[in-house]
Amino acid sequence: MIKVTLPDGTEKEYEKNTTIGEVAHSINGRLHEKALAGKIGGIPVDLSYPIKEDTSLLVITEDTEEGLDILRHSVAHIMAQAVKRLFPEAKLGIGPTIENGFYYDFGLQHSLTEDDIKRIEEEMAEIIREDIPIKRVELSRDVAIKKMEELGQSFKVELIKDIEDDVVSFYTQAEFIDLCRGPHIQRTGVVKVFKLLNVAGAYWRGKETNPMLQRIYGTAFFTRKELDRYLTFLEEAQKRDHRKIGRELDLFSFHEEGGPGLAFWHPKGARMRSIIENFWREEHFKRGYDTVYSPHIAKINLWKTSGHWNFYRESMYSPIEVDGQEYILKPMNCPFAVLMYKTKLRSYRDLPLRWGELGTVYRYERSGVLHGLLRVRGFTQDDAHIFCTPGQLENEILGVIELAQFMLSSFGFHEYEIELSVRGKGEKEKYIGRDEVWEHAEDALKTALEKKGLPYIRMEGEAKFYGPAIDIKVKDAIGRGWQGPTIQVDFNLPERFDIQYVGPDGLYHQVVMVHRTVLGAMERFIGCLIEHYAGDFPLWIAPVQMRILSITDMHIDYAKKLQARLLLKNFRVECDTGNAKINYKIRQGTLEKIPYLLIVGDKEIQSGTVSIRSRKKGNEGVLSVEDFIEKVDSEVREKR
RNA sequence: GCUAGCGUAGCUCAAUUGGCGGAGCAGCGGUUUUGUAAACCGCAGGUUGUGGGUUCGAGUCCCACCGCUAGCUCCA
Numbered sequence: 109m110i111k112v113t114l115p116d117g118t119e120k121e122y123e124k125n126t127t128i129g130e131v132a133h134s135i136n137g138r139l140h141e142k143a144l145a146g147k148i149g150g151i152p153v154d155l156s157y158p159i160k161e162d163t164s165l166l167v168i169t170e171d172t173e174e175g176l177d178i179l180r181h182s183v184a185h186i187m188a189q190a191v192k193r194l195f196p197e198a199k200l201g202i203g204p205t206i207e208n209g210f211y212y213d214f215g216l217q218h219s220l221t222e223d224d225i226k227r228i229e230e231e232m233a234e235i236i237r238e239d240i241p242i243k244r245v246e247l248s249r250d251v252a253i254k255k256m257e258e259l260g261q262s263f264k265v266e267l268i269k270d271i272e273d274d275v276v277s278f279y280t281q282a283e284f285i286d287l288c289r290g291p292h293i294q295r296t297g298v299v300k301v302f303k304l305l306n307v308a309g310a311y312w313r314g315k316e317t318n319p320m321l322q323r324i325y326g327t328a329f330f331t332r333k334e335l336d337r338y339l340t341f342l343e344e345a346q347k348r349d350h351r352k353i354g355r356e357l358d359l360f361s362f363h364e365e366g367g368p369g370l371a372f373w374h375p376k377g378a379r380m381r382s383i384i385e386n387f388w389r390e391e392h393f394k395r396g397y398d399t400v401y402s403p404h405i406a407k408i409n410l411w412k413t414s415g416h417w418n419f420y421r422e423s424m425y426s427p428i429e430v431d432g433q434e435y436i437l438k439p440m441n442c443p444f445a446v447l448m449y450k451t452k453l454r455s456y457r458d459l460p461l462r463w464g465e466l467g468t469v470y471r472y473e474r475s476g477v478l479h480g481l482l483r484v485r486g487f488t489q490d491d492a493h494i495f496c497t498p499g500q501l502e503n504e505i506l507g508v509i510e511l512a513q514f515m516l517s518s519f520g521f522h523e524y525e526i527e528l529s530v531r532g533k534g535e536k537e538k539y540i541g542r543d544e545v546w547e548h549a550e551d552a553l554k555t556a557l558e559k560k561g562l563p564y565i566r567m568e569g570e571a572k573f574y575g576p577a578i579d580i581k582v583k584d585a586i587g588r589g590w591q592g593p594t595i596q597v598d599f600n601l602p603e604r605f606d607i608q609y610v611g612p613d614g615l616y617h618q619v620v621m622v623h624r625t626v627l628g629a630m631e632r633f634i635g636c637l638i639e640h641y642a643g644d645f646p647l648w649i650a651p652v653q654m655r656i657l658s659i660t661d662m663h664i665d666y667a668k669k670l671q672a673r674l675l676l677k678n679f680r681v682e683c684d685t686g687n688a689k690i691n692y693k694i695r696q697g698t699l700e701k702i703p704y705l706l707i708v709g710d711k712e713i714q715s716g717t718v719s720i721r722s723r724k725k726g727n728e729g730v731l732s733v734e735d736f737i738e739k740v741d742s743e744v745r746e747k748r
Numbered sequence: 749g750c751u752a753g754c755g756u757a758g759c760u761c762a763a764u765u766g767g768c769g770g771a772g773c774a775g776c777g778g779u780u781u782u783g784u785a786a787a788c789c790g791c792a793g794g795u796u797g798u799g800g801g802u803u804c805g806a807g808u809c810c811c812a813c814c815g816c817u818a819g820c821u822c823c824a
Contacts, residue, residue, distance in 0.1 A: 219752060308819030309751025316821055320751050323819070355759080364797075364815050423823085469824085474749050475815095477822060489824060591824065629824040660781045687781080695785040709783060719784080727784055 111162040122159065129155035129294070132167045142169040144178050144298070145291040152178075154244055154291040170330050177205050182242065182293045183232075183302045183328040184210040189284035190231035191216075191324075194224070200286060201263050201312060201321045208338065209327030213310055215263065220307045220322050228324070229304050239297030240281040244290055252276045256287070263312065301335045302328035344586055350638035351480040357643055357700060359634075359651070360481065369478040369485030371631055376651035379680065381630055383649055385466055387518070388490055388627065395511055397462040397492060402444030404468065408434040413604055414443040415540045419573040423471045441467035442598075442623055445493035446605045449619070454609040459619070460496035460504055466630070467491050481635030488630040494622040497609065498548075501620050505556035505595060509578070512593035512626040516582055518747060519637060520646070523583040524592065526562055528553060530576045532569025540574050541600040549597035550576045574600045575623075584640040591632070596623040643701045644723060648744045655682040655702050656718075657693040659709035666713045670706070670733065677737055694721060704740065 109121045112131060122131060128146035132139045132155070146153055147166040152174070159165070168174045184203035191198050191214055201213030218224075247255065249268060256264040264287050268276055279288045281296055293299070304326040312318035329335040354360050359377030366372065373381060389399060408427055411417040416424065420439060427434035438444070445463055454461075468488045477483055494504050516524065530550055531539050539546070553576055557564050564578070571577060577596040581589045598621045601607075608616040627633040637649070647653055654674065658667040664685040674681040682702075684693045690707060697705040707719040711730075718736055720728040731739065 221752090306818060307752070310820045311750075314821070316750070320820075322751075325819085362816090368815070471823080474822070476749065476751095476820080478816090483823070487824065491824095594824075625824065627824090632824055657784090659783055662781080689780095689782050689787060690784065691782090692786055693784095698785055705784080707784065711783085721784055 110159055112159060113162075113164040115164075115166050124160060125158040127156050127158050128153065128165065128167065131159070131165060135167075139167060139169065142171065142175075143167045144170060144175045144293055152291050155294050156244070157291075176330070178291060179293060179299065179330065180205040180210040180328045181288075182296075183299055183326065184212050185242075185279065185281065185284070185286055185288070185292065186232050186235050186296055186299065186302075187228065187304070187324060187326060188212050188214075188286060189235055189281060190228045192284060193231055194227055199263055200261055201310075201323075202267070203286075209305065209325060211310075211323050211325045213312070213321040213323045215312075215319065215321050220324070225304050225307060225324065229302075232302065232304075235281075236296050236299045238282070239295050241295050242279055242281045242292045244292075245278045245280055245285075246275050247278060249274055249276055252278070252287070255285075259285075299328060300330060301332050302326060303335060303339070341586065345588070345639075348586070348639040348642045349480075350482070350635040353638050353643040354481070354635075357651070359638070362480075367485070368475060369473060369483070371481055371484055371486070377634070379651045380645070380649060381634060384627075384634070385490075385630070388466070388515075389464070391511070391515065392462075392464045392492070395462075395507065397464045399464045399466075400445065400448060402441060402448070402465065402467060403438075404470075405435040405437050406443070408436050410443050410447075411436050414446075414601060415574065415604060416440065416443070419538070419540055423473070425470050425472055437470040438467075439469050439471045441465050441469060441489065441491045442493060442601060442621070443605075446601060446607055446621075449495055449607050450605065454495070454619070456497055456609050456611050456617075459609055460494055460500050462492060462494045462504075464490075464492040481631040481638075484631050487632065490625050490627045490630065490633075492624055494624070495607070495609075495619045496622070497611075497617065498620050501552045501597065501622070502556055502559070504622055505552060505578075505597070506559060508593075508595050508622065508624045508626070509556060509560055509562070512580060512595075512624075515626045516580075516592060519649075520640065521582040521584070521592070525581045525583075525589065526557065526564040527567045527570065527579040527581065528557065528564045528576070529567045529570030529572075529579050531571050535569070538573060539571065541603070545599040545603075546576065549599055552597055553578050553595065572596055574598050582636075584636065585642070588639075590636045592628055593626045594624065594628070597621075598623055645701070645703075646748060647703050647740060648747050650701075650703050651680065652682055652700070652702050653680045653740070653744075654704035654706055655684055655697050655700075656706045656708060657690060657697065658683070658685045659690050659707065661685075661687070663708050663710070663713060667708050670708065670718065673733065674737070677741075679740065697721075698723070706736075 110124050112120050112122060114120065129140065129143065132143040143155055145155055145168045146157065147168060148157065148159065148163050152168065168178065184205065188200055188203055195216055195218065197216070199215035201215060203210065203212030252268050253265055256268060267287060276287065277290060278285050279290060279292050304324055306325050308323050309320045310323040311320055327338060329338065354377070357376060358374050359380065360374055361372045362370065363372060392399065405428065408417065416439065424439050425437040427436055449461070466488050468486060470486045473483060473485050496504050531546060557578065575596050575598040577594050579591065580593040582592040583589055602619050602621050607619050609619050611617045656667045656671055658664050667683050667685055671681050671683045684697070686693065694705055701723060703723045705721040707721060712718055717730045717732050719730050720736065722728050
């Protein structure tokens with residue numbers, strides 16, 4: 109007999125080799141019905157796993173993340189089986205689960221079409237109908253390699269060769285076999301709802317030099333309702349697409365004639381941007397920052413000294429020749445800040461210096477990665493460079509974290525994930541600087557995060573070439589993640605440019621530099637903001653805050669006077685005095701997502717009021733002009 | 749950059765199989781003077797992304813380039 113300890117602490121005795129499925133059944137029927145797999149001593153295994161010794165057991169059920177993951181993984185296998193049935197020559201790559209679904213990569217000459225995807229879905233449905241048992245098979249490495257070679261599965265051979273264990277596991281379902289750690293559902297018939305979403309190319313093992321495979325993305329859920337909810341989410345995301353809203357609200361455009369990745373800000377977009385920039389400046393001044401401006405180009409030698417020419421060249425625009433000198437469009441602002449720092453001898457009493465800069469940089473991004481405002485070639489970073497002593501470093505990082513949090517919450521972002529991006533192992537050639545310098549920088553970032561009690565994930569190989577960073581990923585209104593603030597400690601640039609301060613001891617010391625953004629870049633941030641609010645901006649950001657709608661030509665004069673009065677109060681207010689019915693004007697204003705529509709006719713003129721229709725609540729009735737001003741004033745102040 | 753797909757009026761979309769490029773909205777001109785999500789009539793709008801080719805004939809087929817989209821890789 110063996111002893112099994114359940115999560116609630118109860119212990120039960122079973123015959124040796126009792127399976128997890130049998131244990132679940134013995135506990136109760138419902139658990140058995142919902143059981144998909146188990147965890148023995150924390151390691152996930154199949155329901156058919158025979159328990160051999162005393163252990164702890166957790167039964168993984170349908171209504172858990174882990175359960176969903178197992179289901180999706182099995183659906184990925186079913187998809188691969190379907191693909192093999194329709195295209196026997198297909199070579200299998202990898203087929204993992206991802207957030208919201210799964211994918212599987214296939215090496216296949218024929219390029220998959222929409223029709224193929226439909227056929228694959230049908231075949232998957234057939235496999236599910238066949239209710240095929242899914243079985244685990246363990247083979248020795250050598251046998252496994254031989255078997256995959258026989259089947260012509262060269263990618264699998266490569267994978268097995270990288271596995272260090274002597275025994276590797278496979279899962280079979282009828283004629284199909286696949287290398288897999290497991291666990292899986294017991295029968296294909298367990299799958300209820302799934303959907304294939306799209307096909308795209310993907311390099312084998314993510315390396316550009318490897319052959320490109322075809323990746324099919326799909327998703328699966330336990331109920332139709334959950335799938336529908338997910339599909340609705342995808343539609344919602346599409347409705348929020350900032351490229352679409354940006355055009356509809358006349359915020360910005362891109363031009364084939366201008367060049368890819370170069371944004372043109374229309375008056376309304378520019379207005380929004382300047383509101384955000386002004387707010388940004390004010391908040392920085394309050395926190396002891398100054399602002400600076402620097403040129404857009406500089407001689408190539410500056411970029412050689414800074415290290416960009418060696419480590420960042422593939423992202424830089426080619427040199428421009430002027431008077432026999434080569435100039436580079438700046439991809440970063442930092443060397444300019446350094447030059448300004450060097451204009452005089454700095455004392456420790458001057459530090460820290462916090463220099464903010466809304467600096468426009470140009471980076472050569474590969475054509476395939478450009479995406480609306482979110483990924484462009486010319487963009488304005490809300491940059492700042494902090495020059496401080498090593499002793500001040502931690503405090504400065506803390507200050508930046510707090511500023512970043514304040515900024516994000518001001519724009520309605522309340523959830524985020526923090527990453528500590530450090531050097532990758534074994535690729536030192538990608539990074540500048542000595543090991544101890546890197547370690548020192550990493551320590552400073554780590555300590556600051558720990559002092560703030562902020563949880564973070566360590567990301568190997570995600571650091572910039574000049575130093576480690578804290579990267580903050582914000583979550584928007586519908587739960588999607590976006591690259592937000594970043595804080596980078598840099599001991600290298602100070603060393604390369606030899607920038608110093610005079611300490612209390614009268615000696616020269618090397619200054620420490622922090623690069624940081626709290627929004628990221630104006631382009632990306634506003635793109636993100638559009639999707640976050642779906643274009644329904646809070647009053648303080650809305651490019652047009654209110655529009656006055658006259659009922660007939662008789663009311664134009666009052667409307668114009670009202671507009672002038674509101675303009676004097678610094679509101680962004682338009683007038684619609686066109687020859688159209690009020691319903692039409694309301695519809696227009698609503699579609700343009702204007703927060704307040706002010707309707708004026710005979711009644712309002714007589715009483716000196718406005719009739720208010722808000723985007724949030726609809727018809728709000730009539731207010732005196734004074735009360736309306738008070739109302740919107742407080743709304744702006746409170747950033748509601 | 750790579751794989752796949754797409755490119756018709758400002759926007760959204762039509763155009764048998766290769767056979768005279770249309771509509772709605774927006775715009776402009778009129779009529780109408782209107783009370784909380786679309787009044788009516790008319791006008792104008794295009795070398796079908798660009799350049800080649802095949803064909804009696806190309807929006808449609810082929811090639812190259814430009815741009816866009818979904819991913820891969822990369823990133824603020």
